[in-house]
Amino acid sequence: MMNRISSILLIIVLAATIILRTQGTETLLIASSIAVVLFLAMTWKKHSRAGKIFIIANITLVSIYWGQGVDWAVIKVGFDRVNLFSAFMVALLFLRVAAKRSDIIARCGHFLVHQKPSARYAVLSYGSWLIGAVLSFGALNLMGQVISSGNTLEFAKGDTRIHQIRKKRMVLAMMRGFGALPLSSPFSISMALMLSLIPALRWQSLLPLTFGVAVSLIALGWLMDTRAYAYAKGRAQDVTHRKKDILALFQFALIVIVLFGASASFSQAFDYGLPTSILIMCPIFGVMWFMLEGTIGGSGVTTLAVALPRDLMRELGALAPEIAVIGGASFLGALVSGILEPETVMAVSKTLYLHGYPLAVFCMAVVVLTSLVGVSPFVSVSILGATFSDVMVFGLSPYVLSISLLIGWFLALNASPLTISAIMVARILNCEPKDITLRWNGRYSIAATLLGAVALYGFHLLYD
Numbered sequence: 001m002m003n004r005i006s007s008i009l010l011i012i013v014l015a016a017t018i019i020l021r022t023q024g025t026e027t028l029l030i031a032s033s034i035a036v037v038l039f040l041a042m043t044w045k046k047h048s049r050a051g052k053i054f055i056i057a058n059i060t061l062v063s064i065y066w067g068q069g070v071d072w073a074v075i076k077v078g079f080d081r082v083n084l085f086s087a088f089m090v091a092l093l094f095l096r097v098a099a100k101r102s103d104i105i106a107r108c109g110h111f112l113v114h115q116k117p118s119a120r121y122a123v124l125s126y127g128s129w130l131i132g133a134v135l136s137f138g139a140l141n142l143m144g145q146v147i148s149s150g151n152t153l154e155f156a157k158g159d160t161r162i163h164q165i166r167k168k169r170m171v172l173a174m175m176r177g178f179g180a181l182p183l184s185s186p187f188s189i190s191m192a193l194m195l196s197l198i199p200a201l202r203w204q205s206l207l208p209l210t211f212g213v214a215v216s217l218i219a220l221g222w223l224m225d226t227r228a229y230a231y232a233k234g235r236a237q238d239v240t241h242r243k244k245d246i247l248a249l250f251q252f253a254l255i256v257i258v259l260f261g262a263s264a265s266f267s268q269a270f271d272y273g274l275p276t277s278i279l280i281m282c283p284i285f286g287v288m289w290f291m292l293e294g295t296i297g298g299s300g301v302t303t304l305a306v307a308l309p310r311d312l313m314r315e316l317g318a319l320a321p322e323i324a325v326i327g328g329a330s331f332l333g334a335l336v337s338g339i340l341e342p343e344t345v346m347a348v349s350k351t352l353y354l355h356g357y358p359l360a361v362f363c364m365a366v367v368v369l370t371s372l373v374g375v376s377p378f379v380s381v382s383i384l385g386a387t388f389s390d391v392m393v394f395g396l397s398p399y400v401l402s403i404s405l406l407i408g409w410f411l412a413l414n415a416s417p418l419t420i421s422a423i424m425v426a427r428i429l430n431c432e433p434k435d436i437t438l439r440w441n442g443r444y445s446i447a448a449t450l451l452g453a454v455a456l457y458g459f460h461l462l463y464d
Contacts, residue, residue: 002042007316009039010090010323014279017087021276033079036086036327043320050376051321054328061335069339078334081196082327084275088192089319089326091279094286095134095187095259097311102293104255105131107248109146114245121173121225125218127249128177133185133256140421143174144428168440169225171429175436176221176444178421179413182377183406184214186260187282189326190409192275193378197333197385200398203267203274209399210406213455217410217448224444259285326378333382337389345387349394356395357460359388360404361453367408368449371416377409397463400456407452415445 016032019025040047040055047055058078062070099105112127124143132139147170182190186207195201259281267277287308294304349355354362367380384405388394391401413421417433426433437445 003317004313006039006042006320007313009035009042010086010316010319013039013083014087014090014283017083018276018279020083021279022270022272029076029080029083032083032087036079036082036323039086039320040324040327043317043324046317046320047324048321051324051328054325054332058328058331058335061332061339065335065339069341070335071338074334074338077338078331081330081334084196085189085192085326085330086323087279088189088275089322090316091282092134092136092187093312093315093319094283095289096136096138096286097308097315098286098289098293099135099138100311101290101297103297104248104252105135105142106146107245108252109142111245111249112143112146121169122222124170124173125177125221128174129180129184129214129218130249130253130256132178132181133187134252134259136181136188137420137424140174140178140424141428144425147171147174148429165229167429167431169229171425171431171436172221172225172441172444175414175421175425175441176218179410180214180218182409182413183210183217186263186274187278189378190381190406192278193330193381194385194402194406195273195275196330197382198389198391198398198402200391201402206399206402209459210403213403213407213452214410216455217407217451220448220451221444224447255289325376329376329379329382332379333386336383337386340387342390342393346393354394357400357457359394359396360400360456360460363388363401364404364408364411364449364452364456367405368411368415371412371419374416374418376419377412381405381409397459400459400463403459404452404456407456411445411449411452414441414448 012035013032016028020028112124115123181188263277263281267274363384370380391398417437422433422437
């Protein structure tokens with residue numbers, strides 16, 4: 001009963017947020033905010049320690065600083081962000097529910113893993129990015145299971161060394177491809193966060209830049225992998241490429257392209273902004289995909305009509321920890337921007353010589369370094385983005401600041417053993433998170449940091 005009520009509250013948040021952002025009905029902000037608060041209260045026991053800390057910290061800061069930088073305007077901004085990101089996760093959930101019933105996903109995974117060594121890294125990294133665009137962390141679970149089942153000692157003909165090398169190469173390819181999502185996926189929470197924190201950004205201008213950086217960073221990993229394992233090119237592989245697996249990859253790519261095209265066209269036609277268009281299109285697209293897959297699989301319409309709400313409620317109930325952390329961090333960012341006076345931020349930045357390009361490198365470094373001690377990139381990016389949102393005052397283009405934060409997010413996912421992605425992959429593949437991130441991926445993370453700094457300097461010269 002409680003799970004059903006909490007699920008209905010999230011659907012109310014989604015519907016109210018869509019109407020608010022398309023019709024401008026302010027009373028719906030109050031309705032969606034009440035729904036979020038009730039949801040967080042009802043699911044309190046499901047929240048992680050970090051989520052509970054954020055909620056308590058926000059309540060404490062509001063109590064202490066009320067009238068001293070925090071007022072109803074700041075509270076309104078905070079809840080607007082919480083509602084947007086909560087609705088964003090709910091909208092994407094419709095796609096995940098449909099994808100979990102789709103045979104296309106499993107066949108994509110089979111195709112991506114079973115490649116010859118010279119092609120496996122590139123195919124697996126870009127493929128992980130493609131699947132992650134829809135499944136988010138579900139992509140890591142899927143690809144991790146496929147790698148675990150496909151990379152067996154029998155497949156390596158009993159050679160333990162080859163077995164371990166293959167696992168390492170496939171894991172790193174998957175992690176680097178997945179890590180590029182904050183930079184390049186229009187469906188990522190990071191892109192919605194950037195557009196929310198820095199109003200001067202236009203997604204039409206930002207996405208091509210960040211996509212190019214993401215492709216370059218993945219290509220850097222491919223070059224390093226090829227150089228390190230050049231000898232593997234000539235090794236014979238017992239690999240079969242089934243035509244239906246290749247077709248599944250093209251089908252899934254078409255799904256992502258059509259969904260993005262529909263969202264982008266909707267955004268352009270009605271000037272709603274890309275996040276709002278995604279809020280509208282994802283549930284429609286997800287329901288259509290779910291019904292089509294079920295019909296093809298032989299299920300009746302009545303059966304599917306019962307299965308869809310059931311699957312949705314199960315998935316919606318599991319969102320509680322994510323909404324507590326992401327909602328709490330976004331609300332904290334709004335409070336910080338209200339509490340910190342612009343003059344204080346300016347004075348500190350001048351003292352530390354953080355102006356222009358040095359500020360961009362500083363923001364990138366802070367996101368990475370704080371992730372090494374367990375701070376989620378969403379938290380650090382929320383606070384930094386809110387603190388420097390009036391970015392032109394600091395001699396920096398909004399695009400350079402956003403790219404620096406997103407590159408930092410990418411590096412955090414690759415370098416920190418304390419991120420959810422590293423812990424999840426390590427658990428599935430029976431290895432240590434620190435081995436994946438620090439030992440296996442350490443050299444790449446350093447090289448990627450240098451490439452990121454060079455890219456930021458190029459964008460700084462171009463835009464500032």
